[in-house]
Amino acid sequence: MTRARAARPAKKRPDRYHHGDLRRALLQEAVRTIAKHGVDGLTLRTVGSSLGVSRTALYRHFADKAALLAAVAADGFRTLRVDLEEAWQRGGRGRAGFEAMGLAYVRFALAHPSHYRVMFGADIPGADNPELTQEGAGAFQVLVYAVVALQQLKLARQDEPRQMALFIWATVHGVAMLALDGRLGPEPAVVNRLIEYTIDRLRTGIAPGR
């Protein structure tokens, strides 16, 4: 052990959580815990002991538990943005790409239900957390760009893009939340049918004319 460490070149690899790496480790462990045990399963004690660290060590890196959750939420928005960008581009940045984005959005929520709930939870100080605000805006911006592209392709009305994007966001968010809360019943087919139907109603809803 000591020999191995001596033999290794000084590559700044942190074996102990020091010099700022504990923050990343805490965030990573929090994400894992939430995925496995839900938000209520996340306690400062468990996340601390999982990293072999005191339960109060967290306070060096986060103001409080809410700040940790805000960081978790920001991380979620980052992942969501990447997912949306991929779907949009792979779909060809047109109508197919737009539909793929809608599907990707709801799938993200269903794949990471607890994480998604933290992102939109009430217990998070959304307004006064710059990182969370920024990451949330970043994910939203992907949708705005897509809307503008659809408008240029004459597939969407010439309304204010941000307004239209907000409407679309609210709709897919609503579908995701109803599904997550089990409000659509236990059948996955019901959820899938609603997603498909919703995307088609979005298409006719934002189409030019009328």
Added chain:
Amino acid sequence: MTRARAARPAKKRPDRYHHGDLRRALLQEAVRTIAKHGVDGLTLRTVGSSLGVSRTALYRHFADKAALLAAVAADGFRTLRVDLEEAWQRGGRGRAGFEAMGLAYVRFALAHPSHYRVMFGADIPGADNPELTQEGAGAFQVLVYAVVALQQLKLARQDEPRQMALFIWATVHGVAMLALDGRLGPEPAVVNRLIEYTIDRLRTGIAPGR
């Protein structure tokens, strides 16, 4: 004081919480507490002492705190259903009534944000609570009826009514949640504009043709 009580006829008015009235009092107090201090402000201790009762007295009437919250949620769905019915009828059971319903839905959420959150919260055993399931279904049924009426008026596509109602529900629910979570910023004008825009996009989204 004592005189007044003696003079009053025996009208079965409960001065002490006994014989099943404590349940109603607990529910009522829980709703009031949540409205004033949010869900986190609701503790069995405070709601108990507000009624001059031990903090464990609740367990005679509810299985646990989650069951109390489920009752709160069911109560909310009952109020929401009444609000929706009123809006639909006063609007003339047509296009105006439908738009009034959409507005009434989001307004309910904004008027009772904490209560609304409990209705859709994750901490509630939605599936295994018959009363909550029934009240939720009742509110949804109002929307389904309205959709059928719109279809008969040729104002909506001839799709499966429940499917269309689910889509509409998801959309207004999404708008409500984004507004409640402060995701639309502090300006009420932004919220109002989104509500208006959303209702108009719902109109073109569910319109016949295309």
Added chain:
DNA sequence: ACCTGAACACCGTTCAAGT
């Protein structure tokens, strides 16, 4: 039947102290 009071096993957070 209905409620109480003590006890239990938790929780987030503070703070003086260690290195």
Added chain:
DNA sequence: ACCTGAACACCGTTCAAGT
């Protein structure tokens, strides 16, 4: 600078005991 350990003020829930 970073982390610890004890302490504090909470919390939901259980349970024997009272009436």
